[in-house]
Amino acid sequence: MVHFRPDIFFSNSVVFNHLCRIQFCQARNTRKNVNNGLEVGGAIAVYYEGELVVDMWGGYIDREVLIPWKNDTLGLVYSCSKGIGVILLGIFAEKGYIDFQERVSHYWPEFAQNGKESITVEMLINHQAGLHYLEEPLEMELFITDFDQFASKLALQKPHWTPGTQFGYHCFTFGMYVDVLLRKVDPLKRPLEQIYREELFKPYDLDIFQGTPYSEQYRTVSVLTEKYWWEVVDSFFDIIPYIASRILFTPHICKASTALIGGYMFGYAGFGGQVAYGEMTNRISIAHITNHLNPIISLNDERWSSIITAIYDSLGKIKKH
Structure with missing residues (x-):
């Protein structure tokens, strides 16, 4: 049985909304991230053993006009979308x-x-493919206006090491290759956004868009960045994703990943503080989204550290009883 304690906090005119299972209410302390300036607006969700145990949102989607973050606010997840693409490949x-x-x-x-x-x-x-950057510029609009030409130009790229011999984060190119591959193997030859919607978002009732329609723009966030954008460059290449052992798929599908990594986590960190992952050992999944973009690598972000500490402290107390 999941017991929720709904709370609304008002601090310095900032509204926080919380639905927390009682055992995880320590997570509410992360609202201090807004009070101390680390956060402008954001949301946190935690599932434990298949149940939603923390659902928090607060702050503003636009600080200039004080539009509050709501439970249906849409934000950019950046590289967390890589995990979504791989899940779809698994399907x-x-x-x-x-x-x-x-x-x-x-x-x-x-x-x-x-x-x-x-x-x-x-x-x-x-x-491991060695295709982490493009030798020649590639017009991204071709993906929409002329998919075949886009795929042909992408296919011309050369690997920058012997494929399979080392890792290198394919920050900007990963989505290009995965998206083309999804369309190539789809027996119905659907547009990419239709594949995502029909195969993943709709069946699992996910409020996510691969290409946000104009009709939903009213609930999207405005982003606030740190002053020095150049600090971001190195942080992009420090994140290595963990590969899943079991989320939606059969052991046959997960076998290759288990052999490579060990099989305890699945997920990605995204630019600016976005994180989403599932941790198999403790059967817990955690996601954080923010519009206050921080150039620090997400897994070292002070905001994320406070969230992780609160969640795993709560989890430790549960396991002791």
């Missing part, structure tokens, strides 16, 4: 559309050039 693997051990060129023949012939789907999604 496609369950359906038999794709095999992680197969070469990418099996589904995308043009890909087999310039040293990429041996790259498997597994190498690509584990950041």
Whole structure:
């Protein structure tokens, strides 16, 4: 049985809304992140053993005009979307559309050039392909206006190390390759946003958009950045994602990931403080989204540290009883 204690806090004219299982109410202390200036607006959600135990939101989506953050506010998740893309690939693997051990060129023949012939789907999604930046500029609008040309130009890229021999975070290119691959293997040949909506967002009742429609813009956040953007560059390349052992999929689908990493976590950290992951050992998943973008790598962010401390302190007390 999950017992929720709803609370609304008013501090320095900032509104906080909390729904917390009593055992996890220590998480409410993270509202101090807004009071001390570390946060402008944001939300936290925690699932434990399949149940929502923390659902918190507060602050502002626009500090200039004091528009409060609400429970249906939409924010940018940045690289957390990589985890969503990989989950969708897992769903496609369950359906038999794709095999992680197969070469990418099996589904995308043009890909087999310039040293990429041996790259498997597994190498690509584990950041081992050596395709972490583009040799030549690529017009992103082609993805919408001329998908075939976009895929052809992307297929020309050369790996920057022998594929499969090392890791390197594919910060900006990961989504390009995964999105093309999703469209290539989709038997219905649907537009990308339709694939996401019909295969993942709608079946699991997720309030997420791959390309936010104009009709939803009214509830999106305004972002506030730190002064020195150049500090962000190095932080992009310090994050290595953990690979899942079990979330939605059968052991057959998860086998390759288990062999590579060890199988305890799934998720990504996104630019500015966004984090979303599931931790299999304790059967807990945690997500944090913010509009106060911080150039510090998310996993070292003071805000995230306070959230993790509160959640795992609560979890430790539960396990002692």
